[in-house]
Amino acid sequence: MQMNSPLEHLSTEEFEKLKRNALEARQRSYSPYSKFRVGCCIMLQSKECILGANVENASYGGAICAERTAAVKAVTSGFRSDWLCMAISGDSLETCISPCGICRQVIREFASLKMPIVMFNGDGSKHMIKTLQDLLPLSFGPEDLAE
Ligand SMILES: O=c1ccn([C@H]2C[C@H](O)[C@@H](CO)O2)c(=O)[nH]1
Numbered sequence: 052m053q054m055n056s057p058l059e060h061l062s063t064e065e066f067e068k069l070k071r072n073a074l075e076a077r078q079r080s081y082s083p084y085s086k087f088r089v090g091c092c093i094m095l096q097s098k099e100c101i102l103g104a105n106v107e108n109a110s111y112g113g114a115i116c117a118e119r120t121a122a123v124k125a126v127t128s129g130f131r132s133d134w135l136c137m138a139i140s141g142d143s144l145e146t147c148i149s150p151c152g153i154c155r156q157v158i159r160e161f162a163s164l165k166m167p168i169v170m171f172n173g174d175g176s177k178h179m180i181k182t183l184q185d186l187l188p189l190s191f192g193p194e195d196l197a198e
C-alpha cells in the first residue's frame with residue numbers, strides 16, 4: 052500500500068528529502084561547548100532546501116541556533132517568503148526538539164502562521180508536526196506595526 056506523506060502538499064519523496072536534509076544539516080553544527088548538535092531545513096515552495104546548523108561561540112551568549120542560521124541564509128539568498136515548511140533535528144533518539152522562543156519569533160517574521168514545523172528525533176524515526184501558530188500563539192508580527 053502507498054504510504055502518504057504526513058504533510059499535505061508534500062509527496063512521500065519530498066518529505067523524505069526534508070527529513071534527510073534536517074538530519075544531515077547537523078554535520079555542519081559548530082557546538083563544542085554544548086555538544087548539542089541541531090540541524091534545520093527550510094523547504095521553499097519550489098521544494099528547494101536551505102540548511103542551517105547551530106553555531107556557538109566562546110562567548111556563550113553569541114550562540115546562534117540552527118533555525119536562525121537557516122532563516123538568515125534564506126533571507127540573504129533572496130527568499131523572504133514562500134517558505135513551505137521547516138524541519139529540525141537534534142541528536143537525541145528519544146526527544147523531538149522544538150525551536151526556542153527567539154527562533155519562533157524570527158521565523159514569525161517571514162513564515163505564514165500556517166507553516167508546518169516538523170520536529171524529528173535524532174534518526175528520524177519519530178516526529179511531531181505543529182504549525183507556527185501552534186508554537187507561537189497570539190504572536191506579534193510585521194503587520195502589527197502597520198497603522
Ligand atoms: O531548537 C534549538 C535548541 C537549541 N539549539 C542550539 C543552541 C545551542 O547551540 C545548543 C544548546 O542549546 O543547541 C538550536 O540550535 N535549536
Ligand SMILES: [Zn+2]
Pocket residue numbers: 116117118119150151152153154155
Ligand atoms: Zn533558537
